[in-house]
Amino acid sequence: MSDSTAGAVLVCDRLTKRYGDRLAVDGLSFAIRPGERYGLLGPNGAGKTTTISMVCGVLRPDDGTVLVDGQPAAEARGTIGYVPQDVAVFPDLTARENLAFFGRLLGLRGTALRRRTDEVLETVELADRATDFVVKFSGGLQRRLNIAIGLLAQPRLLVLDEPTVGLDPQARNGILEAIERLAAEGVATLYTTHHIDEAARLCTRLGIVDHGRLIAEGSPAELVAGGGSGQRLRVAVGHHSDALVDGCRALPAVVDVVAVDGHLDLTVDEAPAATAGVLALAERLGVPVTDLELRRPDLETVFLGLTGRALRD
Numbered sequence: 001m002s003d004s005t006a007g008a009v010l011v012c013d014r015l016t017k018r019y020g021d022r023l024a025v026d027g028l029s030f031a032i033r034p035g036e037r038y039g040l041l042g043p044n045g046a047g048k049t050t051t052i053s054m055v056c057g058v059l060r061p062d063d064g065t066v067l068v069d070g071q072p073a074a075e076a077r078g079t080i081g082y083v084p085q086d087v088a089v090f091p092d093l094t095a096r097e098n099l100a101f102f103g104r105l106l107g108l109r110g111t112a113l114r115r116r117t118d119e120v121l122e123t124v125e126l127a128d129r130a131t132d133f134v135v136k137f138s139g140g141l142q143r144r145l146n147i148a149i150g151l152l153a154q155p156r157l158l159v160l161d162e163p164t165v166g167l168d169p170q171a172r173n174g175i176l177e178a179i180e181r182l183a184a185e186g187v188a189t190l191y192t193t194h195h196i197d198e199a200a201r202l203c204t205r206l207g208i209v210d211h212g213r214l215i216a217e218g219s220p221a222e223l224v225a226g227g228g229s230g231q232r233l234r235v236a237v238g239h240h241s242d243a244l245v246d247g248c249r250a251l252p253a254v255v256d257v258v259a260v261d262g263h264l265d266l267t268v269d270e271a272p273a274a275t276a277g278v279l280a281l282a283e284r285l286g287v288p289v290t291d292l293e294l295r296r297p298d299l300e301t302v303f304l305g306l307t308g309r310a311l312r313d
Contacts, residue, residue, distance in 0.1 A: 005031040009156050009188035010038075010055065014064035017050050017212075024050045026212035027064070032157070037179065037189045039203035041196070043307060047212035048192045052161055055190060056082050069156050078106075081155030085162045087142045088149070091135035095126055095145050098134060102149045120148040124178050140171025147178060158182060159190045164198065176202050196300045206299075210307045223302050232295035233266040233274055238288035244281060251277040256304050263291075267304040 005011045008031040017025040025047045032038040040048045053059040055066055057073035057080070068076035089098050099117045108116060121127045124144040134142060143163055150158060160179070164172040172195075179202060183189060193199050199206055200220045208216040208223070216223060237244065240259065248257045248266060253274040255267040268274035271294055282289050295301075 008033050009069055010190065011067040012051070012055065012064070013067075015051065015054055015061050015066065016063035017047075017054060017059065018062050024212050025054070025061075028209070028212065028214050029064075030207050030214060030217065032188045032190060034156070034186045034188055035183050037183050037191060037202055037204045039191045039193065039199045039206045040209055041193070041199050041206055041303065042209035046209045048209060049161070050212075051209070052159055052190070052192065055157075056080055056159055078153055079156045081150035081153060081158045083147050083150040083158065083160045083163050085165055087139075087146050089134050089142055089145050092133065094131050094133055095121065095137075095148075096130045098145060099148060099152065103152050106153050108152065116152055116154070120151045123151060123181065124148045125174070138171065140167050140174055143167065143171070143175055144178060147175070151182070155187065157188045157190065161192050162194060163191075164193070164195065172198070196303060200299045208303060208306055215306050216302070220299050224297055224299055226302075231268050231271050231297055232301045233268050233271060233278070234263055234291075234293040234295065235266065235278055235282075235289060236263040236291035236293075237282065238290060241285055241287045243285050244287050247281045247285070248278055251281070253277060256308050258304070265304075267301055 010032040012031070013029050015025050015028040016023070028047070028051060030038070040051065042048050050059065054061050055068070055073060057077050066073040069079045090101070093101065096117060099120065100113060103113045103117060118127070121130050124147050126141065126144055126148065129137070129141065134145065137145065147160070147163065164175050167175065176198065179189060179191070191203060203220065205219055206217065206223060207214050218226065245257055245259050245264065248254050248264060251274060253268050253270040254277070255269060258265045266274060266278070275292065279289060
């Protein structure tokens with residue numbers, strides 16, 4: 001990679017990983033600087049989890065390098081905090097007892113462990129629940145404790161794998177605010193999510209990954225601005241029709257079609273031509289159109305245009 005990676009906490013250079021004949025990660029390169037919140041966005045199977053595993057030193061790349069704070073990933077685990085998608089805490093212990101257990105695994109003892117426990121509880125706003133048993137915690141509070149465990153070693157890089165899965169909007173907001181506070185303290189963050197709105201709010205820079213390759217990179221605003229003329233056309237229909245979905249995909253002005261809950265979401269290049277084509281097709285097939293809405297380009301539109309797939313696929 002170029003000299004532009006100077007000072008970066010994480011540098012991934014041409015990462016490659018194969019599973020038999022399948023190329024899971026294909027020459028992936030990106031870097032993250034102190035305080036930066038970098039999001040990996042991609043459909044299921046895009047290579048995100050494999051990439052995270054190589055970053056954390058769990059998997060060895062077949063080719064390419066990972067440097068964390070200038071060291072190979074396998075030698076830099078003490079500078080990486082990992083927060084898995086599945087909550088990894090002991091429900092029959094208190095929050096403080098959980099942190100003491102994991103802190104001792106990291107080599108912390110005595111005053112240093114107590115001080116660091118107090119600090120991370122404050123960071124994730126759990127100081128007032130320190131002596132409560134985790135079994136009484138909501139899902140959001142358990143995920144905050146999960147983040148606190150990942151912070152015990154004062155990592156330079158925090159890796160979060162979909163930390164808000166299954167949470168209600170209020171709990172999700174609390175997690176995002178905690179991550180924003182960490183970035184303000186200079187912690188570099190590598191973040192994966194299935195929520196495009198989350199990525200747009202939280203991440204200062206995004207890498208869109210598909211089939212193991214980095215196909216676009218930039219801030220959310222840069223990606224939307226560079227996404228071409230793609231627009232979103234939402235078509236509400238009286239009933240589902242596979243023929244309508246297939247016919248819409250064949251229209252020249254349509255980039256992609258996703259059928260969801262009584263409507264079609266179309267990514268289009270030319271809104272007037274696409275609208276006329278969809279209406280004519282629906283009339284010919286006898287599918288009633290009950291509403292049409294043209295939406296401005298957004299991050300989801302860009303994602304669909306680049307990958308041709310919904311994030312949940």
